[in-house]
Amino acid sequence: MEISFEDFSKIDIRSGTIVKAERVLKSNKLLKLEVSFGSLGTRQILAGIGKDFVPEFVVGCSALFVVNLAPRQMMGLESHGMILAAPDVDGKLHLSMCPEVPDGTQ
16 A cells, blocks of 8 residues: 555654563564653554564564554553554564664654
8 A cells, every 4th residue: 555755755654762571461563662762752552563572582682663544452461652663575574673872753
C-alpha cells in the first residue's frame, strides 16, 4: 500500500532506551518493555520480539520507536508505542539500534 508523504510525516519516531523488560505471561512472543524517552518520560510498550530476544538482552538497548500510535490492548496490558525492527534473510529480527542518539530525539 502506498501512502503520501503527508501521511508518513504524521509518524513520530523517537529514540528511546529500554530500562526494563519482561516476558508477558501466556505469550510466546510478547515482551513488556519500559522505555525512557528522556524529557518525554517513560512508556510501557509491548513488542512481539520475544521469539528472537530474551528480556535481559534488550535492557539498556537504545532503539527507535513510533510514539504517537493510539494505545492498544494486548494480553490485558496497554501498549503506548511500537519498536522498530526488521528481519534478516533468515527471518531473525534485528532492532533499529541508535546508541549514540539521546533519548527522545525525533
